[in-house]
Amino acid sequence: MKTSNTVMIDNYFGLMRGLSNEFKIKLIAKLSNSMLEESTENERLVDKFYGAFVSKKSAEELIDEIKVSRSFNRTIETF
Numbered sequence: 878m879k880t881s882n883t884v885m886i887d888n889y890f891g892l893m894r895g896l897s898n899e900f901k902i903k904l905i906a907k908l909s910n911s912m913l914e915e916s917t918e919n920e921r922l923v924d925k926f927y928g929a930f931v932s933k934k935s936a937e938e939l940i941d942e943i944k945v946s947r948s949f950n951r952t953i954e955t956f
Contacts, residue, residue, distance in 0.1 A: 879887070893901065932939065 893904065896904070934942070
């Protein structure tokens with residue numbers, strides 16, 4: 878029984894089988910480069926989730942700003 882990864886690889890290969898050799902080489906190069914860059918991109922992505930919210934505004938100012946930005950456009954229909 879094939880795993881889902883193997884099935885996915887077989888499907889992609891079936892799509893790319895008819896491509897020219899030149900295009901296949903370019904695709905191999907892009908895949909290779911993505912593997913080399915993957916670790917640094919993942920590290921940058923993880924860094925975005927660390928740290929606290931930083932603002933020069935006080936909590937009260939932020940609350941007021943959120944309340945003012947709310948818009949209620951709900952219309953109640955009568956029966």
